[in-house]
Amino acid sequence: MTTAGDIMHPGAQWIPEDVTLDRAAQLMRELDVGALPISDADERLCGILTDRDIVIGCVAMGHDPTRVTAGEMAQGTPRWIDADADVTEVLDEMRGHRIRRLPVIENKRLVGMISEADLAGHLTDDQMADWTQSITAQR
Numbered sequence: 001m002t003t004a005g006d007i008m009h010p011g012a013q014w015i016p017e018d019v020t021l022d023r024a025a026q027l028m029r030e031l032d033v034g035a036l037p038i039s040d041a042d043e044r045l046c047g048i049l050t051d052r053d054i055v056i057g058c059v060a061m062g063h064d065p066t067r068v069t070a071g072e073m074a075q076g077t078p079r080w081i082d083a084d085a086d087v088t089e090v091l092d093e094m095r096g097h098r099i100r101r102l103p104v105i106e107n108k109r110l111v112g113m114i115s116e117a118d119l120a121g122h123l124t125d126d127q128m129a130d131w132t133q134s135i136t137a138q139r
Contacts, residue, residue: 001086001087002086002087002122003083003084003085003086003087004081004082004083004084004085004086004087004089004090004102004104004112004114005083005084005104005106005111005112006087006122007087007090007114007118007119007121007122008083008104008111008112008113008114008118009112009113009114009115009117009118010111010112011112012037012103012104012110012111012112012113013027013031013036013037013110014036014037014038014039014043014110015027015036015037015038015039015049015070016038016039016040016041016070017038017039017040017041017046017047017069017070017071017074018069018070018071019069019070020065020066020067020068020069020070021049021054021058021065021066021068021069021070021073022065022066024036024049024054024070025051025054025065028051033113034050034051034052034101035048035049035050035051035101035113035115036048036049036070037078037103037110037113038070038071038073038074038078039110040071043109045078045080045103045105045110046071046074046078047070047071047073047074047075047076047078048074048078048101048103049070049073049074050101053073054073057073058073078103079093079097079099079102079103080102080103080104080105081093081102081103081104081105081114082104082105082106083104083105083106083111083112084106087122087123090102090114090119091119091123091127091131094114094119094131094135095131095134095135098134098135099135100115100116100135101113101114101115102114116132119131
């Protein structure tokens with residue numbers, strides 16, 4: 001059985017909810033990632049910040065990324081998966097919530113992230129095509 005832990009990109013890093021968006025963007029550049037999980041003061045997942053969130057939700061709206069925090073951008077209920085979850089559960093979670101990145105948690109700690117690129121290396125062509133279609137389909 002292939003698990004979330006098998007396909008994830010290890011070493012994902014939290015950013016605290018009080019980090020400003022300019023600093024979050026710098027960290028994304030340093031880590032070469034397009035999304036960062038946001039943690040609250042108790043290191044619990046409270047959202048995910050994407051590069052698109054910064055551009056569309058802050059900069060394009062005329063807001064100052066040195067004054068807006070990651071926590072202010074966090075919306076909705078954060079989704080995650082346990083490291084021991086089967087790849088089918090990963091696909092169901094991502095498909096069901098139409099998300100492209102999924103934090104992986106083990107013993108209440110962030111241990112990795114699963115992205116489209118991670119899936120591509122572990123799914124059959126048919127599985128990947130089905131998943132991609134379901135994520136990109138109109139609501």
